Amino acid sequence: xxxxxxxxxxxxxxxxxxxxxxVTDSVFRYICARQGAGICYTEMISAKGLHYGSAxxxxxxxxxxxxxxxxxxxxxxxPDIMAEAADKLEDLPNVLIDINMGCPVPKIVRNGExxxxxxxxxxxxxxxMKLSEATRKPVSVKMRAGFSEVDIDSTVEFAKLxxxxxxxxxxxxxxxxxxxxxxxxxxxxxxxxxxxxxxPVIGNGDVFSAEDAMRMLExxxxxxxxxxxxxxxxxxxxxxxxxxxxxxxxxxxxxxEEVIALIEEHARMQVEEKGEKRGILQMxxxxxxxxxxxxxxxxxxxxxxxxxxxxxxxxxxxxLQKLRQSE
Numbered sequence: 658x659x660x661x662x663x664x665x666x667x668x669x670x671x672x673x674x675x676x677x678x679x680v681t682d683s684v685f686r687y688i689c690a691r692q693g694a695g696i697c698y699t700e701m702i703s704a705k706g707l708h709y710g711s712a713x714x715x716x717x718x719x720x721x722x723x724x725x726x727x728x729x730x731x732x733x734x735x736p737d738i739m740a741e742a743a744d745k746l747e748d749l750p751n752v753l754i755d756i757n758m759g760c761p762v763p764k765i766v767r768n769g770e771x772x773x774x775x776x777x778x779x780x781x782x783x784x785x786m787k788l789s790e791a792t793r794k795p796v797s798v799k800m801r802a803g804f805s806e807v808d809i810d811s812t813v814e815f816a817k818l819x820x821x822x823x824x825x826x827x828x829x830x831x832x833x834x835x836x837x838x839x840x841x842x843x844x845x846x847x848x849x850x851x852x853x854x855x856x857p858v859i860g861n862g863d864v865f866s867a868e869d870a871m872r873m874l875e876x877x878x879x880x881x882x883x884x885x886x887x888x889x890x891x892x893x894x895x896x897x898x899x900x901x902x903x904x905x906x907x908x909x910x911x912x913x914e915e916v917i918a919l920i921e922e923h924a925r926m927q928v929e930e931k932g933e934k935r936g937i938l939q940m941x942x943x944x945x946x947x948x949x950x951x952x953x954x955x956x957x958x959x960x961x962x963x964x965x966x967x968x969x970x971x972x973x974x975x976x977l978q979k980l981r982q983s984e
Contacts, residue, residue, distance in 0.1 A: 661826040668695030670899040675885035676730040687722035693895035704733030704742035732757040740791035753795040772834035782822040789823030797826035802846035803833040828859035847877040867897035890946025
C-alpha cells in the first residue's frame with residue numbers, strides 16, 4: 658500500500674505523534690494513540706544499524722503496544738543501505754516508512770545524514786527512489802524548511818523533487834536546520850509546500866496546544882498536524898485537538914489524580930516491556946514531565962529522578978497522592 662491518503666482516511670482526526678529520540682517508544686506511542694493520535698512515529702532509527710543487525714537499533718522497532726499505524730523513521734545517506742533497511746521492514750504490519758531529512762544534530766549532519774540531505778538534493782532523490790522501489794509501504798520524507806535559514810522557494814523545490822522521486826507524503830518542520838528548535842516556526846513554508854504538491858503534506862513546528870493544532874490546519878491547509886514537544890508529558894493534547902476538530906467543547910485538563918494514575922500505568926508498562934532497571938531509568942523523564950504543574954510535585958521530583966525500582970517510583974507517587982488528598 659503506497660497511497661498515504663489511505664492512512665489519512667483510516668484515522669479519526671488529523672493529528673499525529675512526531676518521532677522524538679528517547680521518547681516515542683512503543684509505550685508512549687500506545688498512550689498517545691489511546692488519546693487520539695492517528696499515526697505515531699518511532700524514534701529515529703539508523704539504516705546502518707538495521708543493516709549490521711544492531712540489537713539496540715532493532716529494539717527501537719519494538720511494536721509491543723502499538724494499535725495506531727506506526728511511522729518508522731529511518732536515517733542514513735546511502736541509497737542501497739536505506740533500501741535494504743526498508744526491505745527488512747516489509748513484513749511489519751500497519752507501518753509506513755519515513756526518511757529523516759531534518760535532524761539538526763551535528764554528528765548526524767557531519768555524516769551527511771538528516772538535514773544535511775537538504776544540501777544534496779540529487780542524493781536525497783536517489784534515496785527516495787531506491788526506498789520506494791524496495792517496499793510496498795508508503796514512503797514519506799520529513800524535512801526542514803531550509804538549512805542555514807528558512808527559504809520557502811528552495812523548500813518548495815526540494816519537496817517537489819521528493820514527490821517526483823516517489824515520496825507519498827512530505828512533512829515540513831517549518832524551521833531551518835540552524836534554528837534547531839529555537840525561534841518561531843514559519844508556517845508559511847508549510848502552506849507553500851501544500852499549495853505546490855499533489856501528495857499529502859504534514860505540518861510540524863510550534864504546536865503546543867489543541868488550539869495551535871487547529872490554527873495550523875486552518876492557516877496552512879495541511880493534511881495532518883504533527884505534534885512533537887507539545888506531547889511530551891501531555892498526551893492529552895491529542896484528545897483536546899480531536900474534540901476541537903469534531904466541533905466539540907475542549908475537554909477539561911486532566912486532574913492531578915488522573916496524571917498520577919497515568920504516571921503509574923506508564924511506569925508499569927515500561928517495566929513490563931523493558932525490564933525494571935531500564936524501564937525505570939527511561940521513565941524518570943516522563944514522570945518529571947507529567948508531574949509539572951502538580952502542587953507538591955517539585956519536592957518529590959528529585960526522588961522520582963533517582964528512583965531505581967518500580968516500588969520506589971510507586972512510593973513517591975503514593976506520597977504525592979496523599980498530599981493531594983490532604984489539601
